[in-house]
Amino acid sequence: MDLNEAIEARREDLIALTQDLIRMPTLNPPGRGYREICEYLRDRLAGSGFDVTLVRAEGALGDSDRYPRWNVIARREGARAGECVHFNSHTDVVEVGHGWTVDPFGGELRDGRIYGRGACDMKGGLATSIIAAEAFIATYPDFAGAIEISGTADEESGGFGGVAYLAERGWFDPARVQHVIIPEPLHKDRVCLGHRGVWWAEVETRGRIAHGSMPFLGDCAIRHMGAVVAEMEASLFPALALKRTAMPVIPEGAKQSTLNINSIHGGAPVPEEGYTGLPAPCVADRASMIIDRRFLMEEDIAQVKAEMRDVLDRVAARRDGFDYTLSDMFEVQPSMTDRAAPVVTAVSDAIRDILGNEPDYVVSPGTYDQKHIDRIGRLKNCIAYGPGVLDLAHQPDEWIGVQDMLDSAKVMGQALKTLLGCADAK
Numbered sequence: 304m305d306l307n308e309a310i311e312a313r314r315e316d317l318i319a320l321t322q323d324l325i326r327m328p329t330l331n332p333p334g335r336g337y338r339e340i341c342e343y344l345r346d347r348l349a350g351s352g353f354d355v356t357l358v359r360a361e362g363a364l365g366d367s368d369r370y371p372r373w374n375v376i377a378r379r380e381g382a383r384a385g386e387c388v389h390f391n392s393h394t395d396v397v398e399v400g401h402g403w404t405v406d407p408f409g410g411e412l413r414d415g416r417i418y419g420r421g422a423c424d425m426k427g428g429l430a431t432s433i434i435a436a437e438a439f440i441a442t443y444p445d446f447a448g449a450i451e452i453s454g455t456a457d458e459e460s461g462g463f464g465g466v467a468y469l470a471e472r473g474w475f476d477p478a479r480v481q482h483v484i485i486p487e488p489l490h491k492d493r494v495c496l497g498h499r500g501v502w503w504a505e506v507e508t509r510g511r512i513a514h515g516s517m518p519f520l521g522d523c524a525i526r527h528m529g530a531v532v533a534e535m536e537a538s539l540f541p542a543l544a545l546k547r548t549a550m551p552v553i554p555e556g557a558k559q560s561t562l563n564i565n566s567i568h569g570g571a572p573v574p575e576e577g578y579t580g581l582p583a584p585c586v587a588d589r590a591s592m593i594i595d596r597r598f599l600m601e602e603d604i605a606q607v608k609a610e611m612r613d614v615l616d617r618v619a620a621r622r623d624g625f626d627y628t629l630s631d632m633f634e635v636q637p638s639m640t641d642r643a644a645p646v647v648t649a650v651s652d653a654i655r656d657i658l659g660n661e662p663d664y665v666v667s668p669g670t671y672d673q674k675h676i677d678r679i680g681r682l683k684n685c686i687a688y689g690p691g692v693l694d695l696a697h698q699p700d701e702w703i704g705v706q707d708m709l710d711s712a713k714v715m716g717q718a719l720k721t722l723l724g725c726a727d728a729k
């Protein structure tokens with residue numbers, strides 16, 4: 304049996320594995336069921352000859368005794384020395400949301416698709432990499448090097464209790480891992496080289512409280528914030544729309560710089576649940592806005608921050624009493640792996656070989672765990688490659704196609720042949 308046949312023969316196993324993973328509701332936040340899914344993966348991979356370690360990200364952002372951040376790393380040594388290929392998947396899924404017509408944790412199989420929260424993002428990708436690795440090991444027991452598979456926490460909330468924690472402790476040190484594939488749902492014929500940068504910040508405007516019937520005695524922080532938004536509309540948004548990147552970002556709209564206003568809060572706090580009275584008449588003395596700026600390889604983060612500060616300073620120059628603070632919350636540098644990197648060429652050749660078409664090279668509009676592998680782990684040879692349709696991620700009735708997973712597993716298997724020195728590798 305050749306490798307492709309060995310993968311096809313595992314179709315039922317792949318379906319059952321994907322369903323099992325979906326049926327564990329590893330919702331993040333708050334971070335439920337990490338231990339359970341890590342133990343499941345430990346038992347599965349130990350049965351396939353992997354040495355398995357469970358690591359709790361003790362003390363990491365989000366870790367608590369109630370919601371511990373568990374991660375699993377499994378390693379299978381080959382018959383001789385060589386390089387290590389690591390498949391990293393996050394085990395967490397985002398909230399269910401509204402609009403589902405199937406059980407979000409049922410793992411229902413219908414017309415060749417498996418449904419559920421996390422089906423494409425990314426339990427289907429995790430299952431695909433496990434099947435690819437197991438079929439590869441069975442077909443080429445004398446392979447060189449090593450294969451690792453990890454299931455990590457908290458990708459959806461920044462990855463600090465997952466890949467970042469592991470990278471800080473050397474798990475992605477280039478001395479022990481040489482190639483990383485993250486099976487996020489980018490589609491079976493796409494190689495994702497990296498992602499744009501991120502800067503989150505909070506803008507606060509301040510005013511002075513007074514009686515609402517005499518607002519001239521106070522100073523309204525919400526009106527000041529309104530002036531900030533108006534200035535952003537007039538000068539910042541048009542400027543961002545003109546910036547274009549040479550990075551192959553998808554979708555097309557994300558080839559420019561973008562800024563989202565995530566939230567604005569001002570004035571009196573939202574009344575407690577059950578309060579049935581009227582609000583009190585007060586002039587708002589504080590308003591805050593959270594912004595989410597996504598930037599390009601060609602931009603410098605200091606410049607990105609200076610642009611926003613310029614907006615605020617322009618407003619300050621013309622508004623009496625305008626006072627603000629601008630605070631950093633979170634930042635990530637853009638990341639893009641070279642097209643000539645060995646993991647890129649191995650997966651690209653495998654796509655040509657298995658699927659018969661040219662791979663599409665893309666960059667993700669949002670970040671994923673590659674940022675930690677690149678910045679903390681200092682490992683540049685990293686891509687996202689996996690089955691599934693990106694647009695379905697975080698949506699109701701999320702699904703993954705069984706045939707897409709099988710095709711993707713064959714591509715992963717072929718890439719393993721190339722990277723782990725198998726004799727008949729093309």
Ligand SMILES: [Zn+2]
Pocket residue numbers: 393424425458487488671
């Ligand atoms: Zn994901």
